[in-house]
Amino acid sequence: MTITRRLILPIVMMAVVVLLGSCSSTKNIPYIQNSATVKLDSKELYDARIMPKDILTITVSTEEQDAAIPFNLVVPNSMSQGKTTSLSSQMTLQNYLVDNDGCVDFPRIGRIKLGGKTKSEAEKFIEDAIRPYLAANAGKAIVTVRMVNYKISVIGEVNSPGLYTVNNEKINIFEALALAGDLTIYGVRDNVKLIREDSDGQKSIHVLNLNDANLLNSPYYYLQQNDIICVEPNKVKAQNSSVGSMTTLWFSATSILISITSLLYNILN
Structure with a gap:
């Protein structure tokens, strides 16, 4: 009876610790918890800026259709017909x-710098640049x-x-995590x-707290192209991973020892 009590007491204590730990960890699960106390800043709508290594499509249209042709680079599509190849009418x-300097080579007007400009700024810049080259x-x-x-x-x-x-x-940031199916229960929020890497190639790391509603006012709330979001596992997941690896190693070592022992037993007997 005494032995049974000695075994039960540690088990009960461990269960209480696990339950308390799980209760405390659930406090960090909900996003933007303090939303009632945070004043959201009023800002202009976010607009991405063009950066080196971006790939752009630039289309120029005019009332006179032929007048825009010199400003639109096109690649003819080839269509295979038996052993011959003909050019498709679709372009x-x-x-x-x-x-790396933020520039592109544009027809007729040559090298222009679009890096650092928003989409609308780049469009206005090109419109002004090609105006002198347009027919009347x-x-x-x-x-x-x-x-x-x-x-x-x-x-x-x-x-x-x-x-x-x-x-x-x-x-x-929340839309990006939604695309990835949200954090697992083990993700540290x-x-x-x-x-992030800026237009000069300078890399930086920024820590975001998804539990804090102030994130909505952060300059890192909206993501730039090529941003990387990294979610680390909590201690429970890390410990489980460590235990799993150690268990696998232990079973492998035990299996080897048993094989060696069996071999020696057969040799000596």
Whole structure:
């Protein structure tokens, strides 16, 4: 009876510790917990800026259709017909790769710098640049600039880590995590790392607290192209991983020892 009591007492104490630990950890699960006490800043709508190595499509349209042709780089599509190859009437716009100086080579007007500009600023800049080259009957030029490779990466303790393309060129931290299936129950929500590289190649790491509503006022709330979100595991997941590795190692060592012992027993007997 005494032995049974001695065994039960430690088990009960361990159960209480685990329950208390789990209760305390659930306090860090909800996002933006202090929303009632945070005043949200009123700012202009976020607009991404063009950076080196961005891939752009630039389309120029005019009232006189032929007047825009010199300003649109196109790549003819080839269609295979048996053993012959003919050019399709469908044309594909050629992409522009922004170089390390933030520049692209544009038809007729040459090298122009778009790095650091927003989409609307780049469109206005190109409109002004091509105006002297337009025919008198061309009418107003309409320039459309789009980023083809606007992407972010989400890794670590999320349900679907991966590289995600953003079609509307605007995404915040919560939308990025939603694309990745949200954090797992083991993800640390108050220590999410944002890895960013600026237009000069300078890398920086920023810590985001998803529990704090002040994040909505943070300059890192909206993500830039090529940002990396890293979610680290909590202590429970880390310890479980460590125990799992040690258990596997222990079983492997035990299996080897048993094999050696059996071999020696057979040899000596």
